[in-house]
Amino acid sequence: MATITAQTGTERVNYLNVRTTVASWLLTLDHKRIGILYLLGITFFFLLGSIAAAFIRLELSTPKGDLLSSDTYNKMFTLHGVIMIFLFLIPSIPASFGNFVLPMMIGARDVAFPRLNLLSWYFFMIGGLLAVIATVKGGIDTGWTFYTPYSSAFAKGEVSLAIIGVFLVGFSSIFTGINFLVTIHKMRAPGMTWFRLPLFVWAMYATSLIQVLGTPVVAITLLLVAVERSFGIGIFDPNRGGDPILFQHLFWFYSHPAVYIMILPAMGVISEVIATFSRRRVFGYHFVAFSSLAIAIIGFLVWGHHMFTTGQSIYAGIVFSFLTFLVAIPSAIKTFNWMATIWKGRVHWDAPMVYALGFLGLFVIGGLTGLHLASLATNVHLTDTYFVVAHFHYVMVGGAIMGYLAALHYWWPKMTGKMYPQSWAKLAALLVFVGFNLTFFPQFILGYMGMPRRYHSYPEEWWALNLLSSAGSSVLAVGYLLPAIYLTWSLKYGRIAEKNPWGARGLEWELVDTLPHPHNFERVPIVTRPAYDYAHPEEPTAIFPAPRPAYVGGGGKDG
Amino acid sequence: MWSIPFVPPTASKEGETISALYWTISWLAVFFGSIVLFGAIYLAVKYRASNEAARRSDAVETDMKLELTWTLLPLVLALAIFAWSAKLYAGIYAPREGAYEVFVIGKQWMWHCQHPNGVRENNELHLPAGRLIKVNAISQDVIHAFSIPAFRVKRDVVPGRYNTMFFTPTKPGKYHLFCTEYCGTKHSEMIGWVYVMPPEEFEKWLAGGGAAAAPTAMSLEEQGKQVFEGVGACNTCHMNPNSAVKAPDLRGLFGKKVKLADGSTVVADEAYIRESILNPAAKVVAGYQAAMPSYQGVLSEEQVIQLIAYIKSLANQKPAGGQ
Numbered sequence: 041m042a043t044i045t046a047q048t049g050t051e052r053v054n055y056l057n058v059r060t061t062v063a064s065w066l067l068t069l070d071h072k073r074i075g076i077l078y079l080l081g082i083t084f085f086f087l088l089g090s091i092a093a094a095f096i097r098l099e100l101s102t103p104k105g106d107l108l109s110s111d112t113y114n115k116m117f118t119l120h121g122v123i124m125i126f127l128f129l130i131p132s133i134p135a136s137f138g139n140f141v142l143p144m145m146i147g148a149r150d151v152a153f154p155r156l157n158l159l160s161w162y163f164f165m166i167g168g169l170l171a172v173i174a175t176v177k178g179g180i181d182t183g184w185t186f187y188t189p190y191s192s193a194f195a196k197g198e199v200s201l202a203i204i205g206v207f208l209v210g211f212s213s214i215f216t217g218i219n220f221l222v223t224i225h226k227m228r229a230p231g232m233t234w235f236r237l238p239l240f241v242w243a244m245y246a247t248s249l250i251q252v253l254g255t256p257v258v259a260i261t262l263l264l265v266a267v268e269r270s271f272g273i274g275i276f277d278p279n280r281g282g283d284p285i286l287f288q289h290l291f292w293f294y295s296h297p298a299v300y301i302m303i304l305p306a307m308g309v310i311s312e313v314i315a316t317f318s319r320r321r322v323f324g325y326h327f328v329a330f331s332s333l334a335i336a337i338i339g340f341l342v343w344g345h346h347m348f349t350t351g352q353s354i355y356a357g358i359v360f361s362f363l364t365f366l367v368a369i370p371s372a373i374k375t376f377n378w379m380a381t382i383w384k385g386r387v388h389w390d391a392p393m394v395y396a397l398g399f400l401g402l403f404v405i406g407g408l409t410g411l412h413l414a415s416l417a418t419n420v421h422l423t424d425t426y427f428v429v430a431h432f433h434y435v436m437v438g439g440a441i442m443g444y445l446a447a448l449h450y451w452w453p454k455m456t457g458k459m460y461p462q463s464w465a466k467l468a469a470l471l472v473f474v475g476f477n478l479t480f481f482p483q484f485i486l487g488y489m490g491m492p493r494r495y496h497s498y499p500e501e502w503w504a505l506n507l508l509s510s511a512g513s514s515v516l517a518v519g520y521l522l523p524a525i526y527l528t529w530s531l532k533y534g535r536i537a538e539k540n541p542w543g544a545r546g547l548e549w550e551l552v553d554t555l556p557h558p559h560n561f562e563r564v565p566i567v568t569r570p571a572y573d574y575a576h577p578e579e580p581t582a583i584f585p586a587p588r589p590a591y592v593g594g595g596g597k598d599g
Numbered sequence: 600m601w602s603i604p605f606v607p608p609t610a611s612k613e614g615e616t617i618s619a620l621y622w623t624i625s626w627l628a629v630f631f632g633s634i635v636l637f638g639a640i641y642l643a644v645k646y647r648a649s650n651e652a653a654r655r656s657d658a659v660e661t662d663m664k665l666e667l668t669w670t671l672l673p674l675v676l677a678l679a680i681f682a683w684s685a686k687l688y689a690g691i692y693a694p695r696e697g698a699y700e701v702f703v704i705g706k707q708w709m710w711h712c713q714h715p716n717g718v719r720e721n722n723e724l725h726l727p728a729g730r731l732i733k734v735n736a737i738s739q740d741v742i743h744a745f746s747i748p749a750f751r752v753k754r755d756v757v758p759g760r761y762n763t764m765f766f767t768p769t770k771p772g773k774y775h776l777f778c779t780e781y782c783g784t785k786h787s788e789m790i791g792w793v794y795v796m797p798p799e800e801f802e803k804w805l806a807g808g809g810a811a812a813a814p815t816a817m818s819l820e821e822q823g824k825q826v827f828e829g830v831g832a833c834n835t836c837h838m839n840p841n842s843a844v845k846a847p848d849l850r851g852l853f854g855k856k857v858k859l860a861d862g863s864t865v866v867a868d869e870a871y872i873r874e875s876i877l878n879p880a881a882k883v884v885a886g887y888q889a890a891m892p893s894y895q896g897v898l899s900e901e902q903v904i905q906l907i908a909y910i911k912s913l914a915n916q917k918p919a920g921g922q
Contacts, residue, residue: 110784183781189758190741190783194707278759279895281878284742285757318646324661349744350755351762354692358685365677369670375635376669382642384658389647397639404635408628415624415680417617417687421751424744424779488621489607490748492779495787499775504603575660 054457054555069154070558075140076455077161078131085127085168092120094517097479101510105497113496114181115197121184122202126209127168129440130298133305134251135164135216137447138244140455142220144548144556145238147229147565147582152222153215160215167208174198174205183494185295188276188287192268200266210259213301217251220244229547229582231567235329238546238571239315239322242329243308246336250297250304254340258294261287285350292343300339302436303403304332306443307374310396313446314378316544317393318385321572324377331370338367348419357416364414371407375400390542391465395446398473402438406431409484427487430480438476445472445523452527453541454548457555458534464526471519478512545572547582563587610770610795611750616687618751624680631673691752695765698733701726702819702904705736705743705756708785710776713904717815717822718805722791724776725809726768727801735763735869739900744780747793755780761869768795823909826902831894833906840919846891847884848918853911858885872907 055072058064065073095116099107108116139157143150151157174180180202182191191199224245228237264275265287274280276287315322322328344352344360378400387393409431412418422428453459482505491502498506540549547567552560565582573581609618701724702713712724726732736745738758745764746753749772754764778789796804808814817825827833836846856864857871860883865871874881876898879891898906 105787110787114781114784114786181783185781187742187781190781194741194783284759318643319648320658321660324666326661327666348688349753351757351760354689357688357692361685361688362681365681366674368677369674372673373666373670376665379635379639379642380662380665382639382646385642385646386648387643387646389643393643397643400639401636404632405628408632411624411628411677411680412621414677415620415684417613417684417691417751418621418624419684420688420691420753421617421621421748423753424746425748485605489604490746490775490777492746492777492787494781497787501604 052553053557054553055558056555058558067158069150069158071139071143071151071154071157072455072556072558072560074157074161075136075138078135078139078164081161081165081168082128082132082136085123088172089120089123089128090517090520092116092123093513096120097510097513099496100498100506103498103500103503103506108496110496111181112179114183114494115175115179117494118180118183119175122171122180122206123168125184125298125302126206127164127171129302129436130213131164131209131216132302132440132444133309133447134220134244134247134301135160135212137309137444137451138216138220138247138305141451141548142241142244143223143227144552144560145241145546146224146227146232147547147551147561147567148223148227149559149561149564151219152227153219156215157219160212160219162212163208163215164212167205167210167212170205170208171202172205174202177201185291186262186265186287187291188265188268188284189278189282192265192275192287193277193279200269203262203266206262207259210255210262213251214255217248217255220248221252224248229565229567231582233567235326236567236570237329239311239325239328239332240305240308243304243311243332246332247301247304247308249333249336250301250339254294254297254301257290258298261290261294264290285347285352288347288350289343292346293340296343296346297336297339299432299436300335302440303443304335306399306403306440306446307332307371309443309447309450310378310399311374312546313392313396313450314381315572315574316450316542316546317388317390317396318382319388319543319574320381320385321570321574322377323380323383324373325571327373328377331373334370335367338363338370342367345414345419346423348416349423361414361416361419365411368407368410368414375404375407388542389466391460391462391469392446392450392542394466394469395442395449398469399439399442399446401473402434402442402476406434406436406438409434421490422487424493425487426483426491426493429493430483430487433480433483438480442472445469448523448527450542451548452530453537454552454554454556456531456534457537458530459537459541460526460530460534464522468519468522468526471515471522473519475512475515475517475519479509479516480512482506482509482512545574545581550581551584608749608770608772608774609751610768610772610774611752612767612769613687613691614749614751614766615769616690620680620684620687623683627676627680691764691766692754693765694763695731695733698731698765699727700733700735703734703736703745703756704739704900704904705745705778705782705789706739707741707783708778708789710745710778710789710791711901713819713901714805714809715819715908716805717818718809718811719815720810722776723794723810724791725794725796725801725804727798728768728771728795729798731765731767733763733765735761737761737900737904741782742780743778743782743789746777746779747774748777749774749793753779761873768793771795771797819905819908820912821909823905823907823912826898826905827909830902831898831906836891838919844890845887847887849910850913850916850918852918853914857882859883860885860887860889869907872910873903876903876906 180197182195268275274282276282342364345364537554563584567582569581704711712720736756738756743756752766774793776791776793836842836844852867877895880889883889
């Protein structure tokens, strides 16, 4: 970061060079800096989670459990799940890019509660580190789902510590959600009506709703597990008069909507990227916007589809299955509208667009295999097999991480002031796409054949497909490492980015400098056009009002 | 080892219909997936910025007819799949009469299966082809799941409650049995085999005592009677005309409606009887005192199952003194 400051900072004040001490970062209230802090944090956790994944695939490259002991293997997949879900996927796009661009997109100088925003980062880091410490201190082997009574009465290890970690991270998620909801409601610039909002903002709004309404439930539930473990109070353990299935209801009441916390922001990113690189307003804007809300609302009513085999009543199963099919429809609507946006557009094949197309390809496979799982009878066969593993990796890794990479490549110039090599970026996108399919497509086949998830060893006849999957994961790993290399390279050697390198519409591109000013805008802008107004290139989306005399020279250096 | 399978064997009636559903959804997915994947790439290439030949002047920003088409068409297809699959689901889990009943107890980390005639097996289950099977499963510790991919069925095996499922094996053979709910250290070793045998062969196997290769001395209900009169000492009060404590007569009880002290009624099924043994105060029969001690920790799940089998065998007898 220091080098950027040195090179570009001499001319004008930006959010990086305004202050450069360590304390200025650790005590910053600037949403952009907090976004960067989150980006660094989640990258660190992603790396940890990936290392665990590598061990899992390495172990599964032979049928026998010969590399790790059973206990170590179980701890590995728990570590992988806990880190990737709670410390990477859930905060990934909202807390990093959401923090960075959302206020700019709506013409605000910051989020509504900057102190809460910083506090959320500390909760996130402390909670995340507690979870990591729990792992170092002997690890946990409950799986990321913490199913009772295994987690509450049988599992050894630091389960309670990990739970407290996840509890704190949950609060960071709630803080971010509250912040964005209030920001979107109260801090839109004059003229920025609801239907002029970029679709990324709609997606963040829907995501925040889920974060605020759902997270408290899982926080309390996990705390109850810790209470049962520590004090022996019977809540979930049937030997103490508890109900183990109750835990699953409470857990999935949050954790299913949490899947939408992971994918909705990615969908928002894809709407931005496809519009920008097709130079076209997102087709069916209202349908795409409302489908985000529909997903958030119906998503709260489908948790029982994780429990079709647990013994819940058949009628409950039928209702949950019905609602699950309904929640698939808004995703289909989005997908078709994205295609229609490309149709008759003016498509520029820049790196973010390649990632967005990769997202479409992987997300559609993940989404459609969701039908096998939403459908009751096939779910009975496929649940808890590798089919489920493949399905949710297609949605959450194929979908959410592709969206995350698209966002990273799309807003990188704005965040760092530098361009990265396009051809390397496109190659990386291709490698991720190919490596991803090699890794996870065989798992659909394995799952249909019945291979259970979380198995340390497996029958010989499934060797070939598992080996293919493990080999594919090394291609995927290269695909993930490449951006780390060329993006870091670009910080020092990259071409200096223009204000609007993609020719995009939107306040963050049209009005905000590359390496934004600490306050984003000199003055509060007035929005005059809807989002994505590519049809009227001569009309700016927003203008700055003429300064009133009292404010001449304002916009201050009080970062 | 060079023959690599890509589909599981299909060895039950349910398996055949569920496979048909699976492939129907799969082909629909391939169809729509191809439209999106190849469609998006085709459009992105055709309408690339450098291709000025592509007409753009007539591009619209929204179109109600299109929106309705791609909303309603997937919805109708989804609902058709939903209805089909709900019917099959009920076929596996809804109670049915006339099934051959096998008790399954899951524990870290093995499967224990019990046939009505008293034959027991561990990590193996022998079944006759062509007959409706009911699996009645319970766990002794954590949640497990009893999964037989060749039959396309599975059921979570939960501590504290009986979970049942129904299926009809069709093809004799040897099939994988897995635990599919993560249950701790040796989860991946909680596996076994299901053997489907031609009916006559199965009868012979069963009569011969199964894997023990010696006929079992007692059937499940006889074992239950032994618990009833032995460890459990249930007969001190139940069905003892000389008992000091008044206890309900258990003859003719199973499957009937029971009136409870709080005025509600409950069907005397396996779950009710199990609860009444382990937590007798939970549902007290109308007209009786909550005098029975709990057998939690005294009887094993296996013994509870034996007791249930015994009480079930009394279903057709008349209670003393009428009711």
